[in-house]
Amino acid sequence: MKLFIKLKDTIERNNLESRPQIIFNCDESGFQTDVGIQQILCRKGSRNPHKVGGSVTKSTYTVLVYCNAIGDYLPLYVNYKGLHFYSNWCQNGPKDVVYNCSPSGWMESSQFANWLENVFIKHTTKLEGPKLLIFDAHNSHLTIPLIEMACANNIELFCLPAHTSHVLQPLDVRVFKSVKNARRNVLKDYIVILDAKM
Template identity: 90%
Template sequence: MSLVSKQTLEYKKILCRKGSRNPHKVVGSVTKSTYTVLVCCNAIGDYPPLHVNYKGLHLYSNWCQNVPEDAVYNCSPSGWMESSQFANWLENVFIKHTTKLEGPKLLIFDGHNSHLTIPLIEMACANNIELFCLPAHISHALQSLDVGVFKSVKNAWCNVLKDYYCDTGCKNVDKITFPSLLKKTQGNWMFL
């Protein structure tokens, strides 16, 4: 016996190509932009500033306007977090945000190969930071933040994105628009 009544289910018809991946998702177009947002929090729910990484060779000032408070911006050729961007985050966000805390700090992160470099380890040691590296590609199973905290972040982002698509007729989220949407998302996180 089903616990869900037919009235609570919402059915929608869509047209898509046969074999389309995720046909239920609304997207602006087939062109993609890569934005990486590094979000970190501590055990009591404090968030240091966000670190946004754009795909590009140069960071332009109009990509960093109407932004979440104290956010740090960077870019990489791939748009993904690479070793120099992660080191930039450690130095300019994590260390600055945790310097007032006494004693050693523990930083738990996934074990992507871009995260661990000798200079990064030296920087962590110099600032009394213990690095705890989870095995690569299984953080979704081991990292409680993915389920407990980031679920609300992802839900907030999906809601802001749906509203944006409704308002703009599914216009793509470009680098100039992205910070303002991220700012709206940040305001809806449950743990802030």
Template identity: 30%
Template sequence: MHYGLSLQQLLVLANEFAEYSGCKYPESRKKNKCAGKGWSRGFRMRNQELTPRKTENTSAARSFAFNRTTVNNFFDNYERVMLRYNFAPDRIINLDETGVTTVLSTPKVLAEKTQRQVEQMMSAERGELVIFCGIVTATGVALPPVYVFPRVHFKDHFLNGTPVGSLGLSNISGWMTAELHVDVLKHIQRHTSCTKDNPILIICDNHESHISIQAVIFCRDYGIVYLSLPPHTSHKLQPLNVSVFGPFKSRLKTVFNDWHIRNFGLEKLYPSII
């Protein structure tokens, strides 16, 4: 698990197995010490359920943290919370953050086959990271998102074109902090009108920026029940991470590219952001 065979590794193993089994094979294999392209084509014809796939980088911590015991413990906690509060789906909120760079890779374009290199003008070769905080209920309704900009001071025009009601925050690093997370909780409270008598459930990871005395006190005073995901499991258990942020970023690449084409040469829209 988590360690697949590349095509080259498969060819080497096939050759080693042929030698071990005493099978006859072409002399060229002895020199190359791997099976050839013909064997590779035949193998894939015989095993059509197998296909080359691009792997997704997964840290060892994530691989080992996602296990039956950890997942069962989380759903046991979730069950206890639901039995106690009986939250309706529209009162269950998934909260997660993802980084979006201001310079994304461009989509494929049509070009002549003989053209060795295809270039496209961008605002910069390297972008800056903006944190996008998605807030979506279990019914699929999205609350206005939160953006964290890598700036000392936030400017209102940073939110030009964003969904109505979006919240803009900033700090010098551009990352979520414990102080900014309290602002996110206040943003959610304003849009859900949650109280002790009409609480909500927030499901979020247990990143250190989400844990502070100020956050605990605010949640207690405004009826926010906080259920954290086990460490290093949000890539499997957080719905936004599993099925929302991927398509969102794919669509964003196209939108960014279209915007740059329509606004070629435009400067100073967002200082050093776009």
């Protein structure tokens, strides 16, 4: 309950009640490069098998999405796994996507700061007044340079409590869940087609 009171106070303090177009939410999620092994591991004769064995060769990349409170989505930010970035990684991708890389493929502090500077600030700089950015409080997000950059660009940072994004994070609950389910089905269909051709 305290979270919603703090959010209400933040919105009122910045006079954003009638300006939902400058209230933003961002979230990222990891995607695997394969669909995983399609085998069920269970004891012989089990009536309700449910565990799916995963692949050990998976590589992760991260997609960061952000939108404002009226539902306008801004350019995606895709972070691949790699020590060096290769231009062929961004061929035939969606328009206006910004690409980067990290050794793990996960969003680390330098990638999040890069997103804030080169995507968020770039696309919101013409909006007058303070901007509110709501995101989860992962330790890779908050650094002193990032906070200083946000302050210098009139961006109020509002962190959701850790380990609550599965319930409170709108992009996690509505967008990424649907996208991942659809993507999983497309990959499974693609693998079936490939197997049939062999």
